Amino acid sequence: MKNIKYIAIIALGLVACEPELDNSVEDAGFYSAGTADFSNFVSVGNSLTAGYADGALYLEGQKYSYPNILADRFSHAGGGNFTQPLVNDNFGGLTLGGTQITDNRFVLSGDPLALSILPGTPTTEVSNILAGPFNNVSAPSAKSFHLLSNSYGDVSGVALGTANPYFARFASSSSATMLGDAVAQDPTFFSLWIGNNDILSFATSGGVGVDQLGNSTNLSLYGPNDITDPALFHGTYDAILSGLTANGAKGVVMNLPSVTSIPYFTTVPYAPLSPADPDFGPQIPTLNGIFGQLNGVYAFLGVPERSIVFSETSASAVVIIDEDLVDLSAQITAVFLGSPAFVPFVESLGLPAAAAPLVANLLGTTYGQSRQANANDLLVLPSSSIIGTVNSTVAAALEAQGLPAAMAAQFAAEGVTLPLEDKWVLTETEVTMVANAQTAYNNSISMLAAANDDVILVDVKSSLEQLANAGLSSNGVTITDEYATGGGFSLDGVHPTARGYAFIANIVLKRINTEFGASIPVTNTGNYPTVYID
Amino acid sequence: MKKLLSFVLFFLVGSTLYAGGYRVSIQGQKQLAMGHTGVAVISSAESVFFNPASISFLDGKMNFSLGVSGIIAETRFENKDFGDVNSTESGLATPFNFYATYKANDWLSFGLGVYTPYGSSVEWEKDWSGSHLVNDIDLKAIFVQPTVAVKISDKLSIGGGPIYVNGSVNFNKNLNRSLVDLNGNRTNVTVEQKGISAWGYTLGVMIKPIEKLNIGFNYRSKVTMQAEEGDADFENVPGSLPNNLSDGKFDADLPLPAEVTVGLSYEFCDKFLFAFDYNFAQWSEYEALVVEFDNDAGVSTSPRNYKDAETFRFGLQYEATKKVTVRTGVYFDQSPVQDGYFAPETPRNDSVGYTAGLSFKVNDKLSIDASFLYLHFDEIDNSYDHYQEGGQNVPFGGTYKSSVIAPGLGLSYKL
Numbered sequence: 050m051k052n053i054k055y056i057a058i059i060a061l062g063l064v065a066c067e068p069e070l071d072n073s074v075e076d077a078g079f080y081s082a083g084t085a086d087f088s089n090f091v092s093v094g095n096s097l098t099a100g101y102a103d104g105a106l107y108l109e110g111q112k113y114s115y116p117n118i119l120a121d122r123f124s125h126a127g128g129g130n131f132t133q134p135l136v137n138d139n140f141g142g143l144t145l146g147g148t149q150i151t152d153n154r155f156v157l158s159g160d161p162l163a164l165s166i167l168p169g170t171p172t173t174e175v176s177n178i179l180a181g182p183f184n185n186v187s188a189p190s191a192k193s194f195h196l197l198s199n200s201y202g203d204v205s206g207v208a209l210g211t212a213n214p215y216f217a218r219f220a221s222s223s224s225a226t227m228l229g230d231a232v233a234q235d236p237t238f239f240s241l242w243i244g245n246n247d248i249l250s251f252a253t254s255g256g257v258g259v260d261q262l263g264n265s266t267n268l269s270l271y272g273p274n275d276i277t278d279p280a281l282f283h284g285t286y287d288a289i290l291s292g293l294t295a296n297g298a299k300g301v302v303m304n305l306p307s308v309t310s311i312p313y314f315t316t317v318p319y320a321p322l323s324p325a326d327p328d329f330g331p332q333i334p335t336l337n338g339i340f341g342q343l344n345g346v347y348a349f350l351g352v353p354e355r356s357i358v359f360s361e362t363s364a365s366a367v368v369i370i371d372e373d374l375v376d377l378s379a380q381i382t383a384v385f386l387g388s389p390a391f392v393p394f395v396e397s398l399g400l401p402a403a404a405a406p407l408v409a410n411l412l413g414t415t416y417g418q419s420r421q422a423n424a425n426d427l428l429v430l431p432s433s434s435i436i437g438t439v440n441s442t443v444a445a446a447l448e449a450q451g452l453p454a455a456m457a458a459q460f461a462a463e464g465v466t467l468p469l470e471d472k473w474v475l476t477e478t479e480v481t482m483v484a485n486a487q488t489a490y491n492n493s494i495s496m497l498a499a500a501n502d503d504v505i506l507v508d509v510k511s512s513l514e515q516l517a518n519a520g521l522s523s524n525g526v527t528i529t530d531e532y533a534t535g536g537g538f539s540l541d542g543v544h545p546t547a548r549g550y551a552f553i554a555n556i557v558l559k560r561i562n563t564e565f566g567a568s569i570p571v572t573n574t575g576n577y578p579t580v581y582i583d
Numbered sequence: 584m585k586k587l588l589s590f591v592l593f594f595l596v597g598s599t600l601y602a603g604g605y606r607v608s609i610q611g612q613k614q615l616a617m618g619h620t621g622v623a624v625i626s627s628a629e630s631v632f633f634n635p636a637s638i639s640f641l642d643g644k645m646n647f648s649l650g651v652s653g654i655i656a657e658t659r660f661e662n663k664d665f666g667d668v669n670s671t672e673s674g675l676a677t678p679f680n681f682y683a684t685y686k687a688n689d690w691l692s693f694g695l696g697v698y699t700p701y702g703s704s705v706e707w708e709k710d711w712s713g714s715h716l717v718n719d720i721d722l723k724a725i726f727v728q729p730t731v732a733v734k735i736s737d738k739l740s741i742g743g744g745p746i747y748v749n750g751s752v753n754f755n756k757n758l759n760r761s762l763v764d765l766n767g768n769r770t771n772v773t774v775e776q777k778g779i780s781a782w783g784y785t786l787g788v789m790i791k792p793i794e795k796l797n798i799g800f801n802y803r804s805k806v807t808m809q810a811e812e813g814d815a816d817f818e819n820v821p822g823s824l825p826n827n828l829s830d831g832k833f834d835a836d837l838p839l840p841a842e843v844t845v846g847l848s849y850e851f852c853d854k855f856l857f858a859f860d861y862n863f864a865q866w867s868e869y870e871a872l873v874v875e876f877d878n879d880a881g882v883s884t885s886p887r888n889y890k891d892a893e894t895f896r897f898g899l900q901y902e903a904t905k906k907v908t909v910r911t912g913v914y915f916d917q918s919p920v921q922d923g924y925f926a927p928e929t930p931r932n933d934s935v936g937y938t939a940g941l942s943f944k945v946n947d948k949l950s951i952d953a954s955f956l957y958l959h960f961d962e963i964d965n966s967y968d969h970y971q972e973g974g975q976n977v978p979f980g981g982t983y984k985s986s987v988i989a990p991g992l993g994l995s996y997k998l
Contacts, residue, residue: 067657067659067986068657068658068659068670068960068962068984068985068986069659069984070659070661070962070982070984071962073661073668074661074662074663074666074667074668075661075668079663080666108766108767109763109765109766109767112767122666125666139765139766139767156765157823158822158823159823160823160825161825162823162825167765524977525972525973525975525976525977525978526972526973548761570663570664570665570666571664571665572665573664573665573667573712575760575761575972575977576712576760576761577761578761578762578763578767579761581763581764581765581821582765582821582822582823582824583765583821583822583823
């Protein structure tokens with residue numbers, strides 16, 4: 050009897066007790082897609098579209114890729130399913146034939162917290178080809194022209210460097226192009242964010258590549274760290290956009306942020322050498338004594354601007370190699386050898402007079418193309434871990450030439466006595482090359498977007514400038530470009546955090562709402578994680 | 584009797600939600616059916632709760648009442664800015680009550696009450712958008728009240744007794760809005776303590792100034808539930824997090840506020856009884872939920888700033904036949920929660936309770952009492968504005984709509 054009663058009570062409750070709002074967000078028409086149709090959303094791009102963060106592509110990052118966040122928002126206004134070529138784990142490294150070919154993700158660990166690569170064996174094997182299609186057609190490190198390449202997804206080319214491991218994992222065939230795989234899905238709506246790597250790989254490599262300005266035809270001459278010719282970029286972008294809009298799809302294109310908006314280039318100061326540093330400060334008089342000799346030679350050769358002086362009261366700039374300076378190695382060596390004061394100087398260093406030619410040669414080759422950095426030079430993030438350290442390779446080489454071990458080490462201090470190599474610094478000239486290309490690309494993106502009524506431009510460049518200058522705020526959180534602590538950028542210093550991607554998604558959504566007359570809810574940025582602690 | 588006991592024990596597992604903060608106004612099937620009036624009603628052993636003085640005037644040497652309700656409550660939350668839609672899990676909660684009275688002689692009566700006037704069981708979807716405030720909470724408190732009543736005259740009685748409270752708390756929330764471990768699992772904390780003991784008391788006065796009119800007064804003291812050295816279990820804490828968030832202990836106080844009820848009942852047309860109760864609860868006692876952890880989580884203070892709350896109750900009883908008595912009622916229940924303090928752990932706004940029920944007399948001694956409560960809440964746009972992150976308030980709010988029904992069943996036995 051009681052049992053029956055309670056079954057009845059429960060049944061009654063189930064039918065009677067579902068509270069409903071008068072005007073529920075789940076009611077049809079509560080949110081509107083405006084003139085857009087999100088039923089089949091396809092996103093095309095590079096690492097920034099893939100959800101790459103912390104130097105790797107891992108599951109958590111993919112979950113918070115900006116197009117995945119968008120797709121979740123679109124689901125309120127007729128959006129369909131959004132699939133991504135998910136990796137296998139949260140380590141993030143890739144393997145090819147069982148051998149790890151990319152690093153695991155960065156995390157913060159230890160006490161005190163420090164940057165480290167997450168230990169563990171990754172399980173994402175590139176040769177395990179996923180069955181697509183996937184709405185997110187993006188591959189970390191893809192450049193604009195890669196989207197049109199029919200060898201970019203060929204897994205057999207990964208080891209040779211002719212194919213991209215991320216795309217090869219899910220390309221529809223070994224000769225598929227990224228654009229082709231996107232267009233084949235017949236998207237109703239798309240987002241395109243491409244071109245970043247056309248400058249960024251040059252920039253992050255410290256400008257070791259070549260500016261291919263003027264070479265719009267011969268792709269075989271392009272190295273991985275080169276700057277893409279703007280004319281080639283324009284033609285490529287036009288082709289991509291034409292492909293994506295061919296069936297009448299509407300979409301958004303995003304322009305390219307400046308390198309000075311990302312912590313990879315803004316974290317390490319050009320003048321990090323503090324006199325308060327016990328490893329550096331006490332040596333300043335000695336260093337200035339030695340460099341005083343060199344500065345005299347610079348003055349004699351008519352290049353006093355190359356003088357190296359370390360301040361005993363304020364932080365000094367590091368010494369760098371600037372490829373764009375005339376190489377004066379031979380002249381420096383010759384001037385030293387011709388100077389009557391040089392032999393006594395060599396002896397004052399505790400070396401025999403016979404070592405004078407060796408030292409003159411050494412000074413000439415080391416400082417033939419060097420100068421101290423200035424505020425327009427950008428030191429890349431990884432340089433922070435080597436500045437001031439002894440370059441053991443150089444030290445060993447000096448020792449082999451006959452210098453005592455201690456002195457060899459003294460002349461191999463990175464950024465102090467050993468000018469920083471090209472790869473650690475994006476020099477003023479290189480910054481200008483990057484900025485010129487970026488401006489040209491962005492002009493192309495604006496022009497091509499404006500020419501198509503179905504396409505709107507999202508000015509991510511300006512938003513990231515604002516992020517870098519003042520920070521961006523919403524929903525009780527502010528993100529800045531401060532490395533590791535700012536919340537906007539992941540630990541690789543280039544790619545956003547999940548929260549950073551959420552801000553970007555909201556910027557895109559607001560444009561879609563305005564331009565397509567849609568009313569899609571934004572996402573709550575405060576709920577997204579930032580950097581990960583092990 | 585053994586069977587009865589196991590029946591009671593079975594329903595100890597859940598006593599729950601609703602009516603003013605975490606107060607659950609379901610302390611007797613007969614009286615619930617009359618809008619949960621009763622401070623001036625002389626009808627059954629349920630008076631042990633409603634007004635201990637009135638047991639002096641009960642018929643019969645001994646009276647027993649036993650009842651249980653099944654509360655089916657659900658709250659829906661929506662946020663239009665973000666498109667959030669969340670609902671609480673609608674479990675079945677079962678506040679119960681057991682009362683017994685014994686008339687020792689003409690002027691002295693004894694009673695015993697066991698009931699569950701407080702409780703809250705709210706379970707949101709894990710990691711929902713308000714999970715930094717609460718994932719789930721389960722408060723239980725069982726009151727045991729020995730009672731004595733003295734009839735001073737045929738027109739006046741007083742009564743009262745100590746209240747022993749045994750309660751438990753289990754509360755889980757995420758540590759903040761975004762902290763996760765390497766695999767994205769949200770960092771959260773569960774605080775739990777069982778067997779919390781506390782004491783209080785109740786006093787009542789019953790006046791029968793003229794025939795057919797009763798006036799009642801009841802005071803129930805504040806009871807403070809003090810969790811001391813409860814278990815705090817932190818989960819998914821990143822190992823290298825500089826803050827020490829290892830599992831430990833916690834202390835917290837939760838006030839069950841004092842309340843005063845005054846009311847009257849009036850018999851008319853022979854078969855009708857009208858009752859009115861005015862209830863005032865001193866919810867302003869509840870200023871903040873302060874949880875002190877013994878690790879780097881430190882002292883977590885969540886301002887509540889409740890206000891005192893009133894309830895107006897109206898009930899009507901009609902003896903339809905010799906076997907059947909029907910009852911109905913309505914009450915207007917003011918929420919103690921103020922604007923800007925609307926926390927999803929007690930998503931409570933003003934409500935109107937509609938009640939009905941009937942008693943069926945099996946014989947002169949035994950009757951079966953059925954009750955039904957429908958608690959209506961308007962939908963409300965409100966927020967909790969006092970959660971802090973990085974030194975600034977981060978409001979959490981949206982539109983809430985709650986719905987509660989509670990069918991109940993009881994037995995009354997008279998000797």
